[in-house]
Amino acid sequence: MEIDVVLPCLDEEAALPWVLERMPVGYRPIVVDNGSADDSVKVATGLGARVLVERQRGFGAAxxxxxxxxxxxIVAFMDADASLDPRQLPRVVGPVRDGESDLVLGRRITRSVGSWPPHARAANALLAHRLRRRTGAALHDLGPMRAAPRTGLLALGLRDRRFGYPLEMVLRAAAAGWRIAEAEVDYLPRTGRSKVTGTVRGTVRAIGDMRRVMRETA
Structure with missing residues (x-):
């Protein structure tokens, strides 16, 4: 079974070689460039990835x-910044492929100091707590590495096109009665500065998007 892997991308030319070269056999990268000012498109194309250009700005849009x-x-998603190891994708895809779960999120486990800033870790823990209370799913992380059936994801009717997209996916999946699970994956220091967790401002913006999705997704 081949798996398409969606990699939203914004100025990741330095990280893409490591990420794409570690993609497991049978996993097909789809790099979605979302307005990069660097050579991300050229690098990804040169390394054999399928490259799309999404002109609507926003993580969810990509x-x-x-x-x-x-x-x-089955479709997998993961960040393109080298904070997650593509070789661990089978940990997340496996339970979906085997029919054990409908949506699997990679629970990030830090392996080095500095890979997860305190402000971002605290925000994620609070969000996971609220998700557990609202959905009943035993989640500890809104993991950026995840996998689910393609037709099921399309049927969810996801509308957010900003940072609320991953949260909306979980909320709508839970409302639809999906079996949601976690699989541990390593969380590594990313290449370059994060657009979200790298700054308090970016984290606040993401939290704002997610609060809006929480309100709007009944």
């Missing part, structure tokens, strides 16, 4: 463009 372009039965 993710959803990749989902719409995917053709595999």
């Amino acid at each position: 993710c959803h463009a990749g989902l719409l372009a995917a053709t595999s039965d």
